Amino acid sequence: FPSHDISLCGGTCWPTIYFQHPDTNVHFTWYGNNNAIGSPFGSFPANGLDSIPAFCTTALFPTTQTNMIVYEPSAYGCTGVKDTFFINVRPVPRVDPVTDVNLCDNTTLNTIAFTSSWVVPTTYVWQGTTTASGMPSSGIDTIFTQDVINPTTDQTAGICGAPIINTVTVTPVANGCVGDSIVFNITVHPDPVVQAANDTLLCQTQCSVLS
Numbered sequence: 001f002p003s004h005d006i007s008l009c010g011g012t013c014w015p016t017i018y019f020q021h022p023d024t025n026v027h028f029t030w031y032g033n034n035n036a037i038g039s040p041f042g043s044f045p046a047n048g049l050d051s052i053p054a055f056c057t058t059a060l061f062p063t064t065q066t067n068m069i070v071y072e073p074s075a076y077g078c079t080g081v082k083d084t085f086f087i088n089v090r091p092v093p094r095v096d097p098v099t100d101v102n103l104c105d106n107t108t109l110n111t112i113a114f115t116s117s118w119v120v121p122t123t124y125v126w127q128g129t130t131t132a133s134g135m136p137s138s139g140i141d142t143i144f145t146q147d148v149i150n151p152t153t154d155q156t157a158g159i160c161g162a163p164i165i166n167t168v169t170v171t172p173v174a175n176g177c178v179g180d181s182i183v184f185n186i187t188v189h190p191d192p193v194v195q196a197a198n199d200t201l202l203c204q205t206q207c208s209v210l211s
Helices: none
Strands: 006-009 027-032 047-049 065-075 083-090 101-104 107-109 123-127 138-140 146-148 164-174 182-189
Touching: 101 107
Parallel strands: 006 083, 101 182
Antiparallel strands: 027 047, 027 065, 065 083, 107 146, 123 138, 123 164, 164 182
16 A cells, blocks of 8 residues: 555546555555545545555646545554545646637737636646747746748849748646646738830720739
């Protein structure tokens, strides 16, 4: 049986815990005080004999949940001294969704600060897929205000550019637990290209179509 407390993240599982003694006639009764740590919710057994079955933990709480396990040996009609250990279930952090951002060439990206009120404090690790628009490749907690570019347009050569799409993945981390990531796009659109036609002479009331 555990010689120390157990600490794990919500949503993870733990194998069967056996209470054992060299004398096989010794048995252990045990009980806990918080079966809400189990997943499905409340599924952790309230008590048992000789072992705690393998279990999975819930991720439904924003704070650490503790189940104090009290166990007592008995044999030959005698009972031993009770002892305890703790199963601590740490909360899994979250991150609020972020709306896609669309910008033009040579404009400013406003600060994007990642947030959540679920687990405080939480660290938000973000990673982008491209630096072509002038953004850094990664960071922590915030994407700071910065100018962005899209250099794919060549007005002189008449080359139309393509949008630069930076797909950003944000992963929340707290107390050694990693939550589900969110994904959003920061798209920097190119300047449009206008190609003028040859000079055209028109009489009054005549029309011409530009293309």
